[in-house]
Amino acid sequence: MANESDTVVAEAERDDAYVLDRKAVSQILYAVDVEDRDQLVTLMEPLHAADIADLLEQVNAFDRMRLIRLYGQEFDGDILSELDETLREEVIGILRPEVLAEAVRELDSDDVVDLIEDLGDTERDAILGALEAGDRAAVQQSLSYPEFSAGRLMQREVVMAPEHWNVGDAIDYMRNADHLPEQFYHIVLVDPKLRPVANVTLGRLMASRRDVLLRSIAEETFHTIPATRDEGEVAYAFNQYHLISAPVVDENERLVGMITIDDAMAVLDEENEEDILRLAGVDEESRLSDTVVDTTKRRFPWLAVNLVTAVMASLVIAQFEAAIAQVVALAVLMPIVASMGGNAGTQSLTVAVRALATKDLTGANVWRVVRREVAVGLVNGIAFAIIMSIVGIVWFGSLALGGVIAAAMIINLVVAGLAGIVIPVALEKLGVDPALASGAFVTTVTDVVGFFAFLGLAVIVLL
């Protein structure tokens, strides 16, 4: 409640809203340098926990340690939650045990679960030990669900009501409740076996007379989520059906928790980030704060895969050494065919990977999409064949060379369209993430086909 209107003005005036202000960062680091604790606390006070986490991610490890030590007791549990997973262990190691215990006790159960699931045993035990017995049990039960499941994502705190209650019952109940969750937007109606049957929004509740039955003002769209469901599917459902919160059920359909949209939004963002990085051959755990050694290790495997595919392409070229020795122009032009195929294939596969992720590419339309990609490859192939044959003729004065590159271009762009859609769909069927592996396969196909078609046709036509 501190400084709403100031913040408002400051933000409206900044062009680059929400970016950590470079000047503020310098001031904070200066306060750390001169060990001015009061100044540091004053400077950090207006920052949201998420911004403090970003700040810690952006400074180097030495500044991070000094800042956290100087900040001391003020360190908030939410900062740990917001912090990137790769830095949590380091930061927890820096915090004094009593600061850590205090910080963790403020958090909701779902945040504690999220915090400790990737930690080593020492840090995990330290945090579990700091919790009260009831909270600890709740956290441990959530941890019994598989990683990346709805059970890990949910909060245990739910407001529920028997399905036969009316508005007045619900309001009296809430008014007399000792402890309501920090965040809730619905009351979940449950049957006598504790199975959720409907959601009532607080807004509708507020607007209704006391004698109205809760069932009669329940939301039209209602989804329960099995606790074992993958968090990516959960995020998809929230986005697809505009859910704000949804009850989580166990294998007997009984209510065990609740997922809210802000957590689903974070998952959706992570899943998208994962796809973006995987498509580029970057380990999805990569972080800007990784060290050189970590980054090198994470990038190496994909480059090694690429080396193998590049060598395979070279092996194709090696079959045509005699032809290249006779007509050196072939060496000059051959990368163009391969490169165009690689790019066209990447276009198709990215569209396919994305459509699979959003469930827009299904059994109902896959063959239509395949036909479309092939047709697009053919039309663009013909367009670029015409352009390249002219380039070939003008540059090297050879009609035959122009014809060869044109034919190879058409072949490779058709193959690129086909491979770009069939490979990700096939990988998805096999249970492999198409974002992860499609790129390598598609480029191998377009490189090999590109070089083989161009050089092979050249041998037939030119020699």
Next chain:
Amino acid sequence: MANESDTVVAEAERDDAYVLDRKAVSQILYAVDVEDRDQLVTLMEPLHAADIADLLEQVNAFDRMRLIRLYGQEFDGDILSELDETLREEVIGILRPEVLAEAVRELDSDDVVDLIEDLGDTERDAILGALEAGDRAAVQQSLSYPEFSAGRLMQREVVMAPEHWNVGDAIDYMRNADHLPEQFYHIVLVDPKLRPVANVTLGRLMASRRDVLLRSIAEETFHTIPATRDEGEVAYAFNQYHLISAPVVDENERLVGMITIDDAMAVLDEENEEDILRLAGVDEESRLSDTVVDTTKRRFPWLAVNLVTAVMASLVIAQFEAAIAQVVALAVLMPIVASMGGNAGTQSLTVAVRALATKDLTGANVWRVVRREVAVGLVNGIAFAIIMSIVGIVWFGSLALGGVIAAAMIINLVVAGLAGIVIPVALEKLGVDPALASGAFVTTVTDVVGFFAFLGLAVIVLL
């Protein structure tokens, strides 16, 4: 409220939750084929508007038309909202005017704005004409804000209260209100000039005594959003600060509307989709339902850019025709150096583009990240130099050739790391979306440097 528990069971049993069931699609299309309207309505009844929209996107244009005609009066405004923008004009053209009018009248003002902002004048006028005068004025005012701004995204319906009210005042007000918005999770406290000063969640309100002042139970985190702010920035703020709803203000800081998290989530998803597609050189407006002609046109420009960069690389190779004629092995090996550079550059640039989008790459850490990328390029370059020199020696029996490819590999991976980070950062500074243009620049650099370093060194060392 129809079939909650059935849906629950069915979903838990399906492996692929939330995917449109192929069998259901066939049944629906069969009902369309035999023109069995009752059967069609029965089959569609359990589907959410978002699923119906997906269905319409997945079938071909002919089936789409017949389905919509047969479905007739049942066609819901929400289906139009959920439908992909590229199909809306087509579908609106199919709907009978009275069905369209009825469908549109059900929608909230923000959904109508979203629906008509991309339509042609005829369709836009048809929809505006169907609205009541008050709604039409609200929609037109939202349309006066720039495209992709908070003003376009917001709903006009807000529940507000004077900042001096207590809980009882707010509850009485809501209970007596004629019309409350469909969706609201907060009461916005405003000062006498209608400037928002705080948010009170309905949950806190419910749990508090009637005499408690609203200000004293307001949320700690409070952000107002200028109506002209870019929607991408808005989505970032929701995700960063876990906002559920936030008030939108005009240039005088006065409350003009409200944005809720479900709309922010949809924007975040679209922005990510845009980045994924742009990074792959696919027009971000591309849809799976596009025709062959549209798709070809959308893919062509990027392939044309790639052709120019590929020809530039070929011009570099052409400078070394004499060397290649003497040592054909150069033609065999040269694509490897270029390909490795291209992949390493893509890794760096993807990390950079993503970090710029999430505001993790800022003035505070850019030089550290540049140093890291160069160091990673150097270390991986040395690793692959060793591997490739062995390959070169074993394959072609030439120590000198092995040394040349090793040196070229190191040079190109260092350049790739540097270009992969500097180019997107520079584009961002220039106000160009780095996702859009970085790829072409980086690949040009790595191709040209790769071929030039390898062939140039070969001329010096081998000839």
